[in-house]
Amino acid sequence: MFTFAKIPRRVHADSQRGTAIIMAMLILLVLSVIGVYAVSTSTVEMKITGQERGFQEAFYTADSGEPLGIYVTNLIIHNNFDDATDLVAPWSNVVQNSTFAELYNATRNANTIYDSSADINISSAGQSTALGLPTYVLLLVDIDRLQSQHLPGGGVEFASGYESIGQGGGGDVGVLYAVDSVGRFGLRGAESRVNIGYLYVPGLAGGE
Numbered sequence: 001m002f003t004f005a006k007i008p009r010r011v012h013a014d015s016q017r018g019t020a021i022i023m024a025m026l027i028l029l030v031l032s033v034i035g036v037y038a039v040s041t042s043t044v045e046m047k048i049t050g051q052e053r054g055f056q057e058a059f060y061t062a063d064s065g066e067p068l069g070i071y072v073t074n075l076i077i078h079n080n081f082d083d084a085t086d087l088v089a090p091w092s093n094v095v096q097n098s099t100f101a102e103l104y105n106a107t108r109n110a111n112t113i114y115d116s117s118a119d120i121n122i123s124s125a126g127q128s129t130a131l132g133l134p135t136y137v138l139l140l141v142d143i144d145r146l147q148s149q150h151l152p153g154g155g156v157e158f159a160s161g162y163e164s165i166g167q168g169g170g171g172d173v174g175v176l177y178a179v180d181s182v183g184r185f186g187l188r189g190a191e192s193r194v195n196i197g198y199l200y201v202p203g204l205a206g207g208e
Helices: 006-079 098-102 125-130
Strands: 120-122 137-150 173-185 190-200
Touching: 006 098, 006 120, 006 137, 006 173, 006 190, 098 137
Parallel strands: none
Antiparallel strands: 120 137, 137 173, 173 190
């Protein structure tokens, strides 16, 4: 038999079911927001990590240009080379003819290392591979002769040719060069620049 006493309980049960659905939807919404935020944060962190790696690669590439510039400087001066054809591969393919005059001129050149006028231009995959560099990097090196200077404690200072760090009077004079290197990480477009001074001492093994 139907009675009015059962009606409140039935209404109460229906309201409980509606509350459960609303709560479930709210929880689902909160979880969805948390999930979207987590995915967005992960994406940003991955981009930051990628950019940081790109700049590290660019720095290491630029840093590798310093010993290359010093090696080329010694190679040309020690052998009295006149132009790039005197060099053997792979150096003959990456060293520009402007380098040879700049190693002996006392004034800094007007060329910028950000274009093809760099003294050492490693811009192709074949050139990079030949020098042990990744194919996706670019390396530009500019070498400039800054000045010559007398070295303290040498034969000139003591009016003799035997106290010098070199033999005779040759080691009394040092030539200061600037080696400016730019490395670019091709995959991410990152770029780094490193500059050092190199003191070349004639008559001393290795030039340093």
